[in-house]
Amino acid sequence: MRDFAQDHRWLSINTATVRKQHGVEQSLPDILEACAQRGIRAVSPWRDQVAAAGLDNISRLVKTHGLELSGYCRGGMFPAVDAAGVRAAADDNRRAVDEACALNAACLVLVVGGLPGALTGKALHKDIARSRSQVHDGIAALLEYAKANHMPLAIEPLHPMYAADRACINTLEHALDVCDALDPASTGALGVAVDVYHVWWDPKLQAQIARAGKERLLAFHVCDWLTPTTDLLNDRGMMGDGVIDIPKIRDWVEAQGFAGYSEVEIFSTSNWWQRGSGEVLDTCIARHKTVV
């Protein structure tokens, strides 16, 4: 396993981590500058942040600061109740691939979607198998476009508590089943994003990481699981403040040959979003060296 204690050259910041300080939306250019000032070499921005600042502008700033993108957040949200909805998702996902290419991202992360309408509290049906089938078909179609544009797709299995509203792929095993079906040769065009928050509990995690292998391990995300967790979405912990044995999982991932960034992604309404960006980033650097 790589030694992270000496420096933070393998730290990436998912820009959601410092996007809402004191409840105020932070601009992506400011976030990029704050990262670059601290010698952080990689980020993973969100599409809405990029759109707000302008794709060309962000593309230029990324180059100016010498930043890499460990991933681009995010494509997915495939399920819909009718053909028009499926088409709209497909179109939007191709645009996400285009943006990821413009930003030279390492991969496009896919949060695949759950039951249509559930995210706004009005699920339009309860057939999760139907959603899973649509996700399979949606990734299959997008994969052709992504391959042609040389943009790897990383399926991110989300914690089962998001099965209804955000993603109906909830285990690494399920994500890899989809990879096996759509990219049996393990070409590197389709893989997974392993976020410890979503998968730490899984008794099959080590075995499935081994199954994934280097070709399918496209991204590695870290934060921590707090006890108690007071909000299903926005109470993620800083690495070291929770119960996840992060070094053990990183060891499993690196044993397969993964040598990319360790991306910090923390949504934290009541704690980390209530502090200044500088303090949060400095803490990420310190924790990256000591507990990741």
Add this chain to the structure above:
Amino acid sequence: MRDFAQDHRWLSINTATVRKQHGVEQSLPDILEACAQRGIRAVSPWRDQVAAAGLDNISRLVKTHGLELSGYCRGGMFPAVDAAGVRAAADDNRRAVDEACALNAACLVLVVGGLPGALTGKALHKDIARSRSQVHDGIAALLEYAKANHMPLAIEPLHPMYAADRACINTLEHALDVCDALDPASTGALGVAVDVYHVWWDPKLQAQIARAGKERLLAFHVCDWLTPTTDLLNDRGMMGDGVIDIPKIRDWVEAQGFAGYSEVEIFSTSNWWQRGSGEVLDTCIARHKTVV
């Protein structure tokens, strides 16, 4: 699948469902009486409720009202950091078996425990594999005692969001792996409690229910998953108010020959615990007939 539309003879009430109305702890004798008045034939009480009213008293009331126990809540919580803690858990679990026997319960439900200390926000270690090993050993030891007392043990896989603080067995597959290891002959002495709230998201659910078979399907619990869910523990929904396709799961369970009670277990601080017990029980009966 059995027709529940005509009556509620297969409805059981987990007494937590009406235990804290308007924030006030309800007495178990009152709950039993309210159930009996409505022709509800089965309940599943909690140990602390029984202890507060007295085991002999409850045993007598259960008989007087002609009630059955679809299960007894609960044994488990095996993990500990030292031998004394392991011993204390073993002792307490044998007492739970004794109480379940005194009440003639169909099974003792096991919520197996997670990381020691996590339930009070102070996890004493992060080694979930160690906890899982202790759970295995704890169930193995308890099983001998339970068999001698003819009390079936039902491992309840809890939703992965409880892996740290309540139960490190989080999928039906994992629970059945433990059953296979400890009771390879499927004698009926060890099985599972299938609660739709905990397992509905699992893409392997149907296959694992089939794997369990009649001998291992000891209990079936229902409520619903709300979107949004505002609290990890106490925001369960009434059947029909969420996204779980309950009849589909009941169909899978009954296809294996399960013919027991459908037990309603709802923890709901801000909704159902803010209503009168009668209204809640009447709603359980109505929903049992229409959406379970």
